[in-house]
Amino acid sequence: MKIKGIRVVITGASSGIGLELARLFLDRGARVLGASLPDRQIAIEDNNYHHVELDISTREGVDRLFEEALNQFGKIDCFVANAGMAHYEKLIRADWDHLNPIIDTNIKSVMYSAIKMKELYPTEPFHFMVTSSVMGYWPLPGYAIYSATKAATSTFLDGLRLEWERDQRLHVVYPVATKTRFFDVAGQPHDSWMMQTSKHVAKKMLKGLEKDKKKIYPSPIFEMCYRVAPWAISFYRKREANLLKRYYS
Template sequence: MKLKDSCVVITGASSGIGHEFVKLLLDRGANVLGAYFPGEQCDIAHANFIGFPVDLSTRQGVDSLFEKALKHFEAIDVFIANAGMAYYEKINQADWNHLSDIIDINVKSVMYSAMKMKELYSSKPFHFMATSSIMSYWPLPGYALYSGTKAAVKTFTEGLQMEWEKEQHLHVVFPVATKTRFFQTAGQPHESWMVQSPGHVAEIMLRGLESNKKHIYPSPLFQLCYRFAPWALSFYRKREIKLLRNYYK
């Protein structure tokens, strides 16, 4: 797709991958509406950028983002559901609210946004991109809940792809560990392995969007290991199991 003069909505725009992606979209000549969590600062100042603080973990929040977008744009050409969060934890108790908090933003908000795009544009062309994670198919200890939410995003988008029209493009992204404040928010005390920069991940997402790629894998190294050297990944996983056990002794 051509991004010049297109209208793009992206969530999680104030930090990490989303923030880098906004800059690339603006460089390509797109008009961007970037949503970010209320109270955050979004430092992007550009004639083609509008920032919108909104909590996307509620139906009202997502509805108001669409209202805002349709006030400013004739149509939404691309919706990028990127906002998300994780908990790093060993699950020892049943906590309904804790569960709801992560599912609301990582799953419901993404699914509802995709459903809204379809409702709005029926059989007209558009793009919908969702940020999943490699943990959607290769979970790590400490991230059982998070992995479950990202697996839901993965299979939901794959299912929708079979239902939507040919020109309604779905893209799902599978980043590996990325150097953002993600791990700090999650509460992981140690460094991860195979860490990429958010700029790199955003660049690969941009290329995937422009070339209509369905599945976007920012780390070829991880893909290589997954297929040809699973022992290397098992080794890493064992280290992660040990670390989690030590924290929760």
């Protein structure tokens, strides 16, 4: 895909991976509409950048995002469902309501946005990208729900790929731990191993998009382990399980 001149929507563009990705798109001549929750400091000043404050975990929020994008651009060439959240927790108490925000944000919003793109453009080409996680492959202790949400969106896009037109491109990104606000928001008390920068992840996303990659792995170490030595992750998992046990003892 050529980046110059395209019209892009990015959810979660106020910080971390989404913010870096928005900057890279703008550097390459794209027009960008970013979204985040209300009352956030917006770090981008650029004539080709617009920002909208809304809650993408609701139907109203996503509908408004599409309306704003169509008002601004007339057409959406690429939608990046990047916003996401996690709770770092040991699951020991059944709480129905606790499940809602993460499922609404990480799953329902992504599915609804993808289907809206198809509804808008039944046979026209477009790109839809979702920021999943390596935890969608390899769940980690403390993140059982989060890991399941990331596996769900990845599988969802695999399913859509079988149904949609060939030039309606679907891209899934699998970052490893990345230095953003993510772990603070999740409430993880310790640092993760092998943290990547959000800029690195964003660069890989853009490159993956340009090369029309279905699956984008920003960490070559993860990709190698996954393919050749999946047992290697067990050491990391053991460390994480011990830490979680300690916090909840």
